[in-house]
Amino acid sequence: MARTREIKRRIKSIDNTKQITRTMEMVAGAKIRKSQERIENSRPYTTKMMEVLANLSSYVKAGKHPLLEVHEKQERVYVLSITSNRGLCGAFNTNIIRKTESILEREKQADREILLSVAGQKGINYFKYCGYELLSEYTEIGDSPKFEDAREIAAKIMEMYINHEVDKVLIVFNHFKSVMDQRPIEYNILPIEKDMAEGEKERVIRDDYIFEPSPEKVLYELLPTYVETLVYRTLMESVASEHGARRTAMKAASDNAVEMIGQLTMTFNRARQAQITQEISEIVGGAEALK
Amino acid sequence: MSDKYVTCEVVTPERVLYSGNVKMVVAPGLEGEVGILPLHAPMVAVLGVGELRLKLDEDKQEYIAIHKGYIQVLEDKVIILVNFAEFASEIDIKRAKEAKERTTKEIAEAQKKGEDYYKAQIDLEKAENRIRISKRI
Numbered sequence: 001m002a003r004t005r006e007i008k009r010r011i012k013s014i015d016n017t018k019q020i021t022r023t024m025e026m027v028a029g030a031k032i033r034k035s036q037e038r039i040e041n042s043r044p045y046t047t048k049m050m051e052v053l054a055n056l057s058s059y060v061k062a063g064k065h066p067l068l069e070v071h072e073k074q075e076r077v078y079v080l081s082i083t084s085n086r087g088l089c090g091a092f093n094t095n096i097i098r099k100t101e102s103i104l105e106r107e108k109q110a111d112r113e114i115l116l117s118v119a120g121q122k123g124i125n126y127f128k129y130c131g132y133e134l135l136s137e138y139t140e141i142g143d144s145p146k147f148e149d150a151r152e153i154a155a156k157i158m159e160m161y162i163n164h165e166v167d168k169v170l171i172v173f174n175h176f177k178s179v180m181d182q183r184p185i186e187y188n189i190l191p192i193e194k195d196m197a198e199g200e201k202e203r204v205i206r207d208d209y210i211f212e213p214s215p216e217k218v219l220y221e222l223l224p225t226y227v228e229t230l231v232y233r234t235l236m237e238s239v240a241s242e243h244g245a246r247r248t249a250m251k252a253a254s255d256n257a258v259e260m261i262g263q264l265t266m267t268f269n270r271a272r273q274a275q276i277t278q279e280i281s282e283i284v285g286g287a288e289a290l291k
Numbered sequence: 292m293s294d295k296y297v298t299c300e301v302v303t304p305e306r307v308l309y310s311g312n313v314k315m316v317v318a319p320g321l322e323g324e325v326g327i328l329p330l331h332a333p334m335v336a337v338l339g340v341g342e343l344r345l346k347l348d349e350d351k352q353e354y355i356a357i358h359k360g361y362i363q364v365l366e367d368k369v370i371i372l373v374n375f376a377e378f379a380s381e382i383d384i385k386r387a388k389e390a391k392e393r394t395t396k397e398i399a400e401a402q403k404k405g406e407d408y409y410k411a412q413i414d415l416e417k418a419e420n421r422i423r424i425s426k427r428i
Binding site for chain 2: 038041042044045046048049051052055056146147150151209210211212213217218221222225228229232
């Protein structure tokens with residue numbers, strides 16, 4: 001009796017867990033769609049901006065701008081690691097943390113001072129626990145990153161770069177390859193690489209534009225916005241990846257739960273049968289003794 | 292394209308705010324307003340904080356509050372890329388007024404302490420801009 005009751009209780013508890021993971025899987029699925037849409041929505045902005053930049057770079061000898069300038073001394077690196085606020089998303093955060101640590105190690109060997117910033121509660125907890133000094137912590141980025149969030153981060157980065165407080169800025173984030181596939185990558189955000197500012201080469205470059213007030217001024221206004229857009233993109237990709245990773249993890253959990261329930265049900269039936277058999281043999285045995 | 296209308300797109304990083312044919316675009320350039328009519332020469336201009344007007348028809352205008360961005364004019368197309376844009380009808384006046392009060396206070400405090408209040412100044416400008424445009428409807 002005791003054994004069957006115990007198995008039954010386990011089945012019930014696993015079933016509860018399954019319900020939770022199923023729901024989370026579904027919620028994450030819906031959120032992936034939303035965040036993918038958001039990436040789509042920002043695409044026109046990004047491509048149009050690239051176009052203008054490409055046009056501009058044929059006018060302006062761009063080397064002068066402090067954001068394009070490569071610092072002579074490469075002594076300090078700023079690393080921004082983007083993790084999530086919530087867990088239960090498989091290896092999402094672990095991947096980022098591991099990648100960040102390998103970068104920190106690499107930069108340390110190159111004798112560079114490292115300034116580390118982390119977005120997302122999970123990463124912040126980890127790096128604090130490991131005893132790292134964090135320059136800034138960003139936790140307000142939720143399921144729908146706002147352009148303002150990106151602005152805040154970008155403004156800080158650019159200020160430090162222009163003041164020569166850092167010589168290189170890297171962002172580590174989960175690149176959203178597809179719903180099933182997200183991988184951590186590092187992205188060199190500052191100095192702005194020249195080929196990038198120049199955009200795709202095949203694009204027709206027109207040479208009869210009027211620039212208001214002047215090409216230089218337009219470029220100077222544009223470059224900071226370009227950096228902000230890049231940061232915004234990484235945030236959005238990271239959020240989309242988070243939901244993707246969570247859905248994969250939750251799907252695996254639900255599938256495991258189903259399998260476990262199947263096995264336990266079988267054990268339960270066996271135990272029940274064994275019990276009945278035993279009871280019958282006891283009755284038969286008892287009847288036999290009475291003869 | 293016809294020579295009476297020009298295709299206009301207003302794009303922010305978060306969404307495409309407006310897309311359609313208009314008769315005229317008036318945008319807040321850094322050195323005064325820039326008006327674009329159909330068949331305008333190709334141009335790129337930086338925009339400041341201000342009001343973007345789209346003339347849809349003789350008696351119909353759309354007012355949009357924008358902060359920082361730029362306008363790109365091609366033969367038959369005007370693309371306006373801005374960091375922030377809101378239709379006059381969408382503006383939350385209460386929030387804008389609160390923002391105005393807050394930033395005014397911040398500036399006063401910073402002045403007292405002799406601190407830099409550049410950022411607050413910009414925020415104040417944005418809030419005032421939004422209040423002004425919300426009254427357009």
